[in-house]
Each structure stands twice: as C-alpha cells, then as structure tokens.
Amino acid sequence: MSAYSARPLPLPAVYGHDTVALAFAAAIGEAMAPAEERIDGLDAVLDPWRAPPAFLDWLIRITGARVEPGWPEALRRKAVDLAPRLAAHRGTPYGLLLEAREIHGWVPPGFALVVDDPGRVFTHDDPAPRAGRMLTVTLTAPAGEDQRALESRLTRLVRAHCPAHLPFKVTVTLAHKAPDERSQQG
Known part of the structure; x- marks a missing residue:
C-alpha cells in the first residue's frame, strides 16, 4: 500500500457484490x-x-x-x-494609485499622490485635444524622505502603468515642516 490514502470509488448498488468490479x-x-x-x-x-x-x-x-x-x-x-x-486596471490612473497605495505605502496623511490624466473620450462637439498631452504625476512626501530615491521609484511605477503612446512627467516634492515642529526643534 502506498503512503497515500486511497479512497475507494463508489459503485452503484448493482455492482456491490461483484468481486471483479x-x-x-x-x-x-x-x-x-x-x-x-x-x-x-x-x-x-x-x-x-x-x-x-x-x-x-x-x-x-x-x-x-x-x-x-x-x-x-x-x-x-x-x-x-x-x-x-x-x-x-492596467493603464489607468486607478491602477497606478492602487499600486502606489498597496505596494509602496504612499498613503495620506504622510504622502499625497496626484495624477493629472489628460485622457478622456472626445466627441465631435468638444474642441480638439490640446497638443502635447502629458500625464503628470506629483508625489508629496514627508520632510526627511530621500527625494531622489522616491523619484526613481515613482518613475518606474508610472512607466509600468502609463500607456506607451503617452509621455509622462513625475515630480516629487518634500513637504515643509509645520511651524510648530520648527519651533520645537529650534
């Protein structure tokens, strides 16, 4: 007998007394x-x-x-x-924001991520879309974060989610300390 426990296959009642079956x-x-x-x-x-x-x-x-x-x-x-x-949600602002929140932990109140998406559906009544449409993603991070590392991570994230035909620009800014924090340190 093998190490696996064999479960006998159930048979119809007609074959219940048939030793070969x-x-x-x-x-x-x-x-x-x-x-x-x-x-x-x-x-x-x-x-x-x-x-x-x-x-x-x-x-x-x-x-x-x-x-x-x-x-x-x-x-x-x-x-x-x-x-x-x-x-x-690939290629959408929602997908980008979802990964930023769930994987990178860029959630308020410490972080603020803003996606300015130029894409939408245009109808014949709308004016022509402006030339040079660009996806702009801005991340505001707490003071003390490594701005260069955040910019590199954000660029890789946007590159993974941005449609290939759409140019993009990323901006990372560090939030200034609140006035009461500056007075306590000084």
Whole structure:
C-alpha cells in the first residue's frame, strides 16, 4: 500500500457484490490517490501567502506581478496577491494609485499622490485635444524622505502603468515642516 490514502470509488448498488468490479474500483482508487493528494494540496501552492518560497518566483511569472529586484519576500507576496486587481486596471490612473497605495505605502496623511490624466473620450462637439498631452504625476512626501530615491521609484511605477503612446512627467516634492515642529526643534 502506498503512503497515500486511497479512497475507494463508489459503485452503484448493482455492482456491490461483484468481486471483479470491486477489485477494479479499488485499483483505480489506489492509482488515483497520489493525483488526488496533489490536487488537494494545490491551493497551498497557488495562494501567495501560503506558497513555499521556492514557488514564489513561479507565481510572480504566471500572474504577471510587477516586482523589482531587492524587494523583500512579504512585498513580493503582496504584489502577487494584488496582480489580478492591477491587471484589471492596467493603464489607468486607478491602477497606478492602487499600486502606489498597496505596494509602496504612499498613503495620506504622510504622502499625497496626484495624477493629472489628460485622457478622456472626445466627441465631435468638444474642441480638439490640446497638443502635447502629458500625464503628470506629483508625489508629496514627508520632510526627511530621500527625494531622489522616491523619484526613481515613482518613475518606474508610472512607466509600468502609463500607456506607451503617452509621455509622462513625475515630480516629487518634500513637504515643509509645520511651524510648530520648527519651533520645537529650534
């Protein structure tokens, strides 16, 4: 007997006393047990939060999750978990804002991310779209953050979400300290 527990295949009552049919069903159940065991454990491999670390790179590839070199395992798992929602909103300001919030942690009150999207549906009554349309993304971060690193991360994020035909510009500004914070330090 194998290490897998074979489940006997249920047979109609007519075959309940047929020893050949019962033996055949038992053999089929024995042969199918390893496959059933693998199928039963498949959810543990496909769930990004329970998958073994060895399967994480594979999950990243099959889901199309956007990860960057050097990301810790927890962030890579979060990217895999978020991949279906991001795929549904690919190329939209919502998708960009979703990844910024969920992956990079750019959430208010510390961070403010503004996307100025020139795209919309034009009708024959509308004036022609202005030339040089450009997606502008502005991130305001708390004072003390590394502005150059934030600008690099934001550029990679926008490049991943911006449609190829649309030029973009990113701006990162650091928030000034509140007046009461300056007086306490001085």
